Amino acid sequence: MRLSVQPEAFDPGAEANCFAAGASGAGAIVTFTGLVRNSAAGDLLAMQIEHYPGMTETAIAAMMDQAQARWSLIDALVIHRHGRLLPGDVIMMVATAAAHRAEAFAAAEFLMDYLKSRAPFWKCEITPAGAHWVAAKDSDEAALTRW
Template sequence: MRISIQEAPFDLGQEADQFAAGRVDMGAIVTFTGVVRNSAKGDLAAMEIEHYPGMTEKAIEAIAQQAKDRWSLGDVMVIHRYGRLVPGDKIMMVATASPHRVDAFEAAEFLMDYLKSRAPFWKKEFAADGADWVAAKDEDEDALSRW
């Protein structure tokens, strides 16, 4: 299991290749990458992501372990960036490896729902008309409730 909370960009292809390397016992590798999207008005200049070092890693490690306990997973990887990001930047990546695709897909969705709604990150968006903290969305909480 690998959890990385980092400021630096990551190479999606390289990370996926390293995660999948040598996994002859795994029949499914699922990856998901989140990208900073522009606002509906098209005026997002940047997003700042904050976290508490140590606490964030422990929280994500705990949920990744829950995924490993719940589904038949050979491995889990979560990369999440912090700092200043602009539209188009990769913000995070989840990868799961399992003997069968259903477990890999479901575990990846579970992790994504957790990261979107409960992971200890704070996001602030900067646009032409000012800056605002990103509020929790009901649909994100609803998605998490299915697990």
Template sequence: MRVRVQAAPFDLGAESVAFAEGAKGAGAIVTFMGLVRDNGGALSAMEIEHYPGMTEKAIAAIAAEAVARWALSDALVIHRFGRLAGGEAIMMVATAAPHRADAFAAAEFLMDYLKSRAPFWKKEIGADGATWVAAKDEDEAALNRW
């Protein structure tokens, strides 16, 4: 299980191949990459802040829960911080399990957690100024199903 919080971009293809090569014996691998939504071109950038150390620890704890809950053989979470443009990769989740149902469920669980509870603060910057991104009811509802 690995968690990386980084400013630098990542290569989904290279990360996926490296993850799969290390997932010996898995019957299923699920990967997901989230992108910064550009809101129809209105977004100039998104700034993501976090507390180093605290963020990694929180994500590692939820990833460990996913590994135990769905008997994953491996999990990877990458989340970026700093200034990102619309369309840039913001995060990646990969899960490996003996069966696809566990790999998909664990990946969704991790994505729902990252969206609603991971300790990141996001500010959208557009032509009209900057706005902090507030929690959304639908994101909380998605997390509450677990």
């Protein structure tokens, strides 16, 4: 399993190919790539993502371990960026490999839901009107109840 919390941009296609090449014995690989979404008004200038180094990696690694045990994953990958990102930038990627597709999909969704709701990242949206911290959404919290 590999985890990276980084400021640098990455190529999701290259990461997916590398992940697949190392997933010996997998019958299914699921990948998800998240992008910085513009605001409903279309005025997002940038998103600043903050985290506490060490704490963030430890928390995400624990959830990756839980996913691996629960769904018997062959491998998993989480990459999440921090720093200043622009609309359309790749912000994160999750990949899971398992013997069967149901396990790979479930584990990927579990990890994505966790990253959205529980991973210790703080997001600040910057618009022409100023900057504001993004609050947790009830829908994101509700998504965790299925796990």
